[in-house]
Amino acid sequence: MKLSRRDAMRGLLSWAAASPLSFAADEKKVIDYKDPLYGPINIFDFAALAKKKLDPMAWDYLDGGSEDEQSLRDNRDIFSKLIIRPKALVDVHKIDMTTELFGKKIEFPILLDPSGGKNCFFPGGELEVSKGAAAQKALHITNGGIDDFLESGKGPEVWWQLTTGGQLTNAQSMRSFVKRLEAQGCSGICFTIDIMHVSHRERDMHNKLERSWCETGLPKRDAQGRMPEAKNPWRAGLYPSRPFPTPTWNTVRDLRQMTKLPIVIKGILTGEDTQRVIDVGGNGVIVSNHGARQMDHVGSTLEALPECVRAAGGRIPVMIDGGFRRGTDVLKALALGAAAVAVARPYLYGLATFGQRGVERVIELLKTELALNMGLAGTPNIASIDRSLVRFRNETQW
Numbered sequence: 001m002k003l004s005r006r007d008a009m010r011g012l013l014s015w016a017a018a019s020p021l022s023f024a025a026d027e028k029k030v031i032d033y034k035d036p037l038y039g040p041i042n043i044f045d046f047a048a049l050a051k052k053k054l055d056p057m058a059w060d061y062l063d064g065g066s067e068d069e070q071s072l073r074d075n076r077d078i079f080s081k082l083i084i085r086p087k088a089l090v091d092v093h094k095i096d097m098t099t100e101l102f103g104k105k106i107e108f109p110i111l112l113d114p115s116g117g118k119n120c121f122f123p124g125g126e127l128e129v130s131k132g133a134a135a136q137k138a139l140h141i142t143n144g145g146i147d148d149f150l151e152s153g154k155g156p157e158v159w160w161q162l163t164t165g166g167q168l169t170n171a172q173s174m175r176s177f178v179k180r181l182e183a184q185g186c187s188g189i190c191f192t193i194d195i196m197h198v199s200h201r202e203r204d205m206h207n208k209l210e211r212s213w214c215e216t217g218l219p220k221r222d223a224q225g226r227m228p229e230a231k232n233p234w235r236a237g238l239y240p241s242r243p244f245p246t247p248t249w250n251t252v253r254d255l256r257q258m259t260k261l262p263i264v265i266k267g268i269l270t271g272e273d274t275q276r277v278i279d280v281g282g283n284g285v286i287v288s289n290h291g292a293r294q295m296d297h298v299g300s301t302l303e304a305l306p307e308c309v310r311a312a313g314g315r316i317p318v319m320i321d322g323g324f325r326r327g328t329d330v331l332k333a334l335a336l337g338a339a340a341v342a343v344a345r346p347y348l349y350g351l352a353t354f355g356q357r358g359v360e361r362v363i364e365l366l367k368t369e370l371a372l373n374m375g376l377a378g379t380p381n382i383a384s385i386d387r388s389l390v391r392f393r394n395e396t397q398w
């Protein structure tokens with residue numbers, strides 16, 4: 001039978017109406033595919049592009065871990081050991097990723113981690129990242145130095161300030177730190193507790209990376225491709241010591257006395273320490289091994305998550321970071337009880353390749369991948385994601 005053009009068109013239209021594909025979100029969005037920004041379609045593509053673009057020294061600083069890089073591999077490998085158990089025939093025509101952290105609405109549970117040394121990847125890196133976060137409505141945990149932007153009122157709606165304890169050494173500096181943050185409209189303090197000594201990042205040692213270049217940006221190589229000689233490169237064989245006592249649980253207690261801002265402790269890896277955070281008045285934890293850049297051989301963060309979630313017992317939110325590159329990775333952590341997931345290297349890949357636009361695109365890719373996979377898994381909102389959504393491979397009874 002010969003099909004008329006009209007019949008063919010009618011057939012096509014009725015197929016389109018019946019197909020769930022016709023309901024693709026965002027389908028009216030205009031994308032200029034000639035723009036190189038849209039070349040990379042996932043975080044791994046962005047990583048490959050960043051590697052090509054950056055000086056190898058900067059790439060190693062961005063991507064590397066400490067010592068054997070065992071935890072670096074663990075952070076990624078664990079995801080292949082968890083399997084998603086999708087729920088069938090749930091209405092998923094609308095996906096809602098919104099959630100809440102400390103009374104603030106969060107558009108989607110993917111946060112931007114703090115990261116130092118951004119100028120090695122892009123000039124004015126911190127500001128580029130914060131602008132990207134603001135444009136995509138992501139929560140930004142900032143290393144600081146972007147006061148004008150935050151004060152302009154155009155900064156991210158929700159942002160937290162990082163401290164590694166430098167501002168917490170005495171009551172006076174602690175007080176002025178929290179007063180400034182409160183006046184700036186900060187929504188939380190993120191206290192990273194796993195960097196009391198800087199680890200051996202052996203790629204940086206082999207590269208003779210000058211420590212200060214991470215702040216100033218890398219110098220240009222000469223015509224022979226050589227870097228200027230580093231005066232204070234990363235080195236092995238130095239006995240660890242710090243000029244002042246390092247922070248303790250009492251530091252968090254003191255900080256608690258000084259501010260009502262939520263205090264989030266980043267770098268927790270055990271249930272016992274999660275309980276201690278609650279005991280000293282902390283408001284949340286980020287289960288983190290510092291992107292496998294500090295102590296090695298601590299396993300993946302996803303392995304540490306369940307004991308921390310159990311210890312928290314719903315009293316404080318437990319967040320997590322380390323190796324998250326896919327929407328399905330995020331979904332798995334949410335299923336194991338994480339309140340949100342944070343990322344660093346993914347947005348740094350975006351920063352290194354396209355500055356602010358790259359940061360934005362990376363966030364967009366991650367959040368749309370999460371939304372898509374929530375839809376495919378039959379979990380149209382965050383509340384519908386629970387432990388039953390995942391199983392470990394070895395739980396299978398063959």
Ligand SMILES: Cc1cc2nc3c(=O)[nH]c(=O)nc-3n(C[C@H](O)[C@H](O)[C@H](O)COP(=O)(O)O)c2cc1C
Binds near residue numbers: 061063113114162293
């Ligand atoms: C280049 C780089 C610099 C970082 N600097 C800091 C920092 O200054 N403070 C901090 O708490 N964490 C820092 N981190 C760790 C991240 O906040 C985060 O814990 C970790 O990188 C998450 O893993 P991911 O990079 O695999 O997403 C840094 C990570 C990278 C990659």
